Amino acid sequence: MWATAVGVARVRAxxxxxxxxxxxxxxxxxxxxxxxxxxxxxxxxxxxxxxxRLGVAFSIVVRTRFLDDLLRQATASGVRQVVLLGAxxxxxxxxxxxxxxxxxxxxxxxxxxxxxxxxxxxxxxxARCERIAVAVDLRADWPGALAAAGHDPxxxxxxxxxxxxxxxxxxxxxxxxxxxxxxxxxxxxxxLTLGSxxxxxxxxxxxGPGSAxxxxxxxxxxxxVGWLAGHGWTxxxxxxxxxxxxxxxxLDTPPRPEERPGGLISAVRR
Numbered sequence: 001m002w003a004t005a006v007g008v009a010r011v012r013a014x015x016x017x018x019x020x021x022x023x024x025x026x027x028x029x030x031x032x033x034x035x036x037x038x039x040x041x042x043x044x045x046x047x048x049x050x051x052x053r054l055g056v057a058f059s060i061v062v063r064t065r066f067l068d069d070l071l072r073q074a075t076a077s078g079v080r081q082v083v084l085l086g087a088x089x090x091x092x093x094x095x096x097x098x099x100x101x102x103x104x105x106x107x108x109x110x111x112x113x114x115x116x117x118x119x120x121x122x123x124x125x126x127a128r129c130e131r132i133a134v135a136v137d138l139r140a141d142w143p144g145a146l147a148a149a150g151h152d153p154x155x156x157x158x159x160x161x162x163x164x165x166x167x168x169x170x171x172x173x174x175x176x177x178x179x180x181x182x183x184x185x186x187x188x189x190x191x192l193t194l195g196s197x198x199x200x201x202x203x204x205x206x207x208g209p210g211s212a213x214x215x216x217x218x219x220x221x222x223x224x225v226g227w228l229a230g231h232g233w234t235x236x237x238x239x240x241x242x243x244x245x246x247x248x249x250x251l252d253t254p255p256r257p258e259e260r261p262g263g264l265i266s267a268v269r270r
Contacts, residue, residue, distance in 0.1 A: 003035065004215075005088025005089045005112055008060055008088065009025075009032045009089040011060045011061065012061075013025065013031075015061045015064075020248070022062070022247055023068055025091055026091075026095060027091040027094055027119070027123060028089070028091065031091075034115070034118070052203060052205075058249075059240055060163070061249075062247065062249070062264075063193045063264060066238070067160055067162055067193075068092070068096070070158070071092065071158060071160070074189040075099050075158070078187075079156045080099065080156075081102075081103055081105070082103070082105065082129075083104075083146065083158070084104070084106050084107065085142075085160065085161045085176070086107070086108055086161065086162075087106035087108045087113075089112070090106065091125075093106070093128065093129055094128060096128060098128050102129040103129065103130045103132065103151075104127075104129050104130065104131050105132045106132070106133050106134065107134045107138070107146065109136070109137050113133050113135050134149045139172070142179070143179050143183055147183075153182070153184070153185060156184075156187040156188045156269075157183065159180050159184070159188070159189070160190075160191045161191070161193070164193075165218055166193075166194070166216050166217070167215050168217070169217050170218060177228075181233075181269075184232075184269045185269065186269055186270065187268070188268070188269040189266070190267040190268075190269070192265040192267070193265070194220035194224065194264075194265065196220065196240070196263050197219055199216070203216070224265060232269060232270055233267040233269055233270065234267060234268050237263075238266075239264070240263050241255060243264055
């Protein structure tokens with residue numbers, strides 16, 4: 001699944017080249033090139049498939065900005081521990097201006113972290129905070145690995161699960177949230193992205209063997225706020241459409257009947 005992270009880097013590299021970019025990711029192009037996805041060129045396919053791919057890319061851009069803002073707000077409130085679950089090619093350790101004392105844990109399996117490390121060495125990238133790579137499968141005892149890496153559950157943490165939950169079955173999502181909760185002090189923050197209702201069906205035509213869409217198994221619950229309240233979090237939910245408009249990138253397509261709040265979530269530990 002980690003190869004999809006290189007595809008996300010390609011999207012971020014393209015966004016970073018825009019004059020009106022919603023963020024700048026100077027390492028994204030290097031990750032995409034190392035993964036064979038740069039120079040960027042439109043993949044073949046019919047017009048409907050092209051529109052679906054553009055929709056996915058747009059959602060990646062908007063969610064990136066949403067979580068960038070969430071992280072800035074969390075650190076402004078005094079949080080100094082950041083955990084990126086399924087970190088992939090995330091370069092926030094290198095492109096964000098972090099307050100002094102920030103510790104950022106990147107949790108992922110060894111393969112993407114090793115690939116990432118090779119690119120970072122080649123680019124001579126220097127982190128702007130204390131960056132700690134934690135090589136562990138999220139299906140294994142990642143809380144134990146995180147503890148061994150120095151994470152302090154008594155201090156507030158901001159957790160990010162970006163583009164992750166859509167790949168996890170419902171029981172794995174519940175376990176992930178239980179484990180996050182067990183290591184979250186009061187005042188911790190969390191940023192999640194959830195698959196919109198009907199997304200698996202809409203992308204069924206693109207779900208060929210090995211594709212990202214073929215691995216999607218989870219969509220957002222009917223009541224994300226209530227769901228997270230049951231796990232001890234007070235949540236605010238936003239649609240992609242709402243955030244895109246706020247960032248000056250309004251969607252020009254009419255809302256779908258199944259659209260509802262919840263795709264982009266910020267939450268605070270009670």
